[in-house]
Every structure is written in structure tokens, then in C-alpha cells.
Amino acid sequence: MILKDKKILLGVSSSVAIYKSLELVRLLRKEGAEVTVVMTKNATKLISPLLFSAVSLRPTFFKMFTQEKNYLHLELVKAVNLFLIAPATANLISKIASGIADDLLTTAVLSSSCPIVIAPAMNVNMWQKKVVQRNIEKLKADGFYIIEPEEGELGCGEIGKGKMAEPEKIINFVKALIFEKKNFKLVITGGRTEREIDQIRVLTNRASGLLSVLLAETAYQLGYQVTLILGRSDYYPSLPIKVKRAFTNEEMLKAIREEIDNKTILIMNAAPTDYRMEKSFSFKVKEKEITIKLVRDIDILKELKNETLLLKVGFSCDDQDFLEEGEKKLKEKGLAICVVNPAETISSEEIKAILLFENGDKKELVKMKKKDFALKLLEEIELWLKEKHPIQ
Numbered sequence: 236m237i238l239k240d241k242k243i244l245l246g247v248s249s250s251v252a253i254y255k256s257l258e259l260v261r262l263l264r265k266e267g268a269e270v271t272v273v274m275t276k277n278a279t280k281l282i283s284p285l286l287f288s289a290v291s292l293r294p295t296f297f298k299m300f301t302q303e304k305n306y307l308h309l310e311l312v313k314a315v316n317l318f319l320i321a322p323a324t325a326n327l328i329s330k331i332a333s334g335i336a337d338d339l340l341t342t343a344v345l346s347s348s349c350p351i352v353i354a355p356a357m358n359v360n361m362w363q364k365k366v367v368q369r370n371i372e373k374l375k376a377d378g379f380y381i382i383e384p385e386e387g388e389l390g391c392g393e394i395g396k397g398k399m400a401e402p403e404k405i406i407n408f409v410k411a412l413i414f415e416k417k418n419f420k421l422v423i424t425g426g427r428t429e430r431e432i433d434q435i436r437v438l439t440n441r442a443s444g445l446l447s448v449l450l451a452e453t454a455y456q457l458g459y460q461v462t463l464i465l466g467r468s469d470y471y472p473s474l475p476i477k478v479k480r481a482f483t484n485e486e487m488l489k490a491i492r493e494e495i496d497n498k499t500i501l502i503m504n505a506a507p508t509d510y511r512m513e514k515s516f517s518f519k520v521k522e523k524e525i526t527i528k529l530v531r532d533i534d535i536l537k538e539l540k541n542e543t544l545l546l547k548v549g550f551s552c553d554d555q556d557f558l559e560e561g562e563k564k565l566k567e568k569g570l571a572i573c574v575v576n577p578a579e580t581i582s583s584e585e586i587k588a589i590l591l592f593e594n595g596d597k598k599e600l601v602k603m604k605k606k607d608f609a610l611k612l613l614e615e616i617e618l619w620l621k622e623k624h625p626i627q
């Protein structure tokens with residue numbers, strides 16, 4: 236029960252996705268949270284506040300002016316750990332982005348000092364409207380957390396982006412955000428390293444760098460101090476994350492050593508070169524045929540085996556016996572968690588991973604988008620830290 240004793244205020248507006256809010260209340264309570272629901276007046280026309288009270292086992296609020304409580308908007312946000320607004324209509328998003336406080340929910344938003352997470356839900360045309368996108372960007376810049384809607388069949392029957400994220404995904408986000416992590420520093424490696432064949436050509440691999448960038452961006456949004464050590468990559472973070480470039484195994488090892496200490500969580504997602512030329516050519520090779528000899532390159536994880544870190548996470552990617560290879564890597568490289576994934580993951584937007592833990596536990600995950608996996612892995616890391624190594 237990772238949310239035990241946490242107080243969550245759930246804001247609900249009048250989207251067709253409102254039925255998912257009931258499931259959100261149930262899941263949050265299952266994790267131990269105390270959930271209070273505050274609705275817009277329009278939302279009460281779609282679902283009765285009584286039903287929310289029946290699921291949350293607490294009163295549900297929507298009236299601003301009552302005889303019983305004069306400062307309800309202030310009372311609601313007192314000692315709240317997180318304010319989750321799901322679903323958020325285009326109307327509500329626009330009001331919050333403009334600082335409007337004309338009902339209980341929007342006034343509570345302005346009165347709150349806790350993190351606010353917004354899960355928009357709307358028709359695809361509404362979502363694509365420039366004014367809505369401007370408001371979303373405004374909210375992000377103001378420090379609100381936005382859980383992007385998904386693509387699919389919408390409540391109105393149309394197909395496109397606008398579907399509220401599934402409750403489980405929202406809960407994972409909330410859990411990851413709420414968990415204390417002020418002392419943690421996250422160093423993520425990503426992309427691929429390379430070795431010269433000659434002055435023009437290189438030996439490298441197909442890693443795209445996508446997952447490391449998603450991991451860095453997600454961790455950054457969750458409040459970690461993040462450093463991304465990035466080799467060659469087809470992707471680059473769009474958030475102001477500290478990025479160090481490192482194109483060979485030596486450069487990557489040096490960059491990691493400069494960044495880590497005993498409070499570091501190191502996620503080694505990069506695909507370093509396994510082999511290098513025994514001797515590279517100092518000129519562009521033009522012969523019809525050449526014979527080259529490859530020798531093992533520096534094994535970065537092995538070099539770091541004896542470093543004292545808070546947590547070391549490695550990745551194992553193979554085309555066969557990948558589970559055995561992962562188990563071997565977990566032990567030999569002194570990892571706390573090894574993410575095992577088949578070779579087809581490389582250059583794909585999806586990943587089907589198995590997580591191996593140092594205590595022998597194993598979690599087989601369903602195939603998912605790398606973006607969702609980034610959040611899932613961070614959540615698993617936080618759970619592992621909380622259960623095995625509680626921070627003082």
C-alpha cells in the first residue's frame with residue numbers, strides 16, 4: 236500500500252470519461268490513500284455525487300457557498316499530498332490555465348500548494364484546437380503535471396487522440412510522483428557507443444536511444460535530479476535535462492564516474508559496443524578486401540561492479556536464451572534489477588520486458604509502449620527502494 240496515509244483530492248469535471256473516475260477512487264483507496272472528490276456542477280449532471288461518496292466513503296463536494304463550511308475551498312486543500320484532476324474537460328483546462336476561480340474545483344486549484352496532476356479527456360477536434368494546446372503548454376510551464384490523453388475510439392464514437400489515460404496508468408503516475416525522492420539522483424545512460432574502423436566508418440549497433448530519453452523525461456517530470464549520458468542517439472530530450480554526450484565506452488565510463496555517488500540510482504540503458512578493432516586504420520580504407528580483428532571492448536557495467544551506488548539497473552538484450560543471459564548479467568555485474576528484453580525491442584517503439592530482481596523475484600510485463608514502460612520501470616525502482624532500502 237504505497238499510498239498509505241496519503242491524502243488525495245480528486246477533481247472531476249463533466250467529460251464522458253467520468254465513469255473512469257470511479258475506478259480511480261477505488262484504485263487509490265486500494266493503495267491506502269484517503270480520497271476526497273470535488274466535482275464541477277456539470278459533472279454532477281453525469282454522475283451523482285452520492286455514487287462518488289459511496290466509493291470513496293467520504294463526502295463529495297461541488298458547492299462553493301454553503302452554510303456549513305465557510306471556507307470549504309481552503310479546507311479541501313489543507314494537508315493534501317496530491318491534487319488529481321481526472322477527467323479534465325477542455326473547459327476546465329482553459330479555466331485553470333487562465334487562473335479562473337468561479338466554482339469550488341477551480342478555486343481549490345488556485346488555493347492549493349501541492350502537486351497537481353491533470354488527465355485531460357475530450358473529443359479529438361477539441362484536443363487539437365490551438366487554444367487547448369496553448370493552454371496545455373501553459374499549464375506544463377506553470378508546473379502542472381499533464382498525463383497526455385491516448386489515441387483510440389473516443390466516447391463520442393470518433394477515433395483519434397483525446398481518450399483519458401487508463402486509470403491504472405494514472406495511478407502509476409500518482410504513485411511515482413508522491414513517493415519521496417528528494418535525496419535521489421538519477422543517472423541514465425542511453426543510445427549507442429561506437430568504435431572507429433577507419434576515419435570514416437564506425438562499428439556500432441542499432442540502439443535508438445528512445446527509451447533512455449523517455450526515462451529521463453519521465454524521471455524529470457517526477458522531480459528527480461536527472462543526468463542523461465547519451466551516446467549516438469536518434470532522440471534527444473525536449474525538457475531541460477542535463478545531458479552529457481559520450482560516444483565511446485571510455486567516454487561513457489568516464490562520464491558515469493563523474494556523475495555517480497552513493498546516493499545515485501544508475502540506469503544503464505545504453506548499448507555500448509561489445510567489440511572494437513584491435514587496431515583501427517588511420518586512413519580511409521580503399522582495398523577490395525580487408526581482414527580485421529575484433530577484440531572485446533571495455534565492459535562498462537563490469538568496470539562499475541564495485542562502485543557503491545544506491546541502486547544499479549542494467550539491461551540485457553539478446554536474440555536467444557535472453558532469460559539465462561539476463562540472470563547471468565544480474566549476478567556477474569552486481570545489478571539490483573536487470574531488464575531483460577528480446578532483440579526485437581531495439582529500434583522499436585514497444586517493449587516486452589521481464590524484470591529480474593537480485594532477490595530472485597521475476598516480473599513478466601505485457602508488451603507496452605516504451606513511454607509507458609519508462610514510468611513502470613521508475614515505479615518498480617521506487618517500490619524496490621521503499622521495500623528493500625528505506626531512505627532515512
Ligand SMILES: Cc1cc2nc3c(=O)[nH]c(=O)nc-3n(C[C@H](O)[C@H](O)[C@H](O)COP(=O)(O)O)c2cc1C
Nearest residue numbers: 248249250251275277278324325326327356357358
Ligand atoms: C455526454 C457529454 C460528454 C462530454 N464529454 C466531454 C469530454 O470528454 N471532454 C470535454 O472537454 N467536454 C465534454 N463535454 C462537454 C462539457 O461537459 C462542457 O464543455 C461543460 O461546459 C464543461 O463543464 P465543466 O468543465 O465545468 O465540467 C461533454 C458533454 C456531454 C453532455
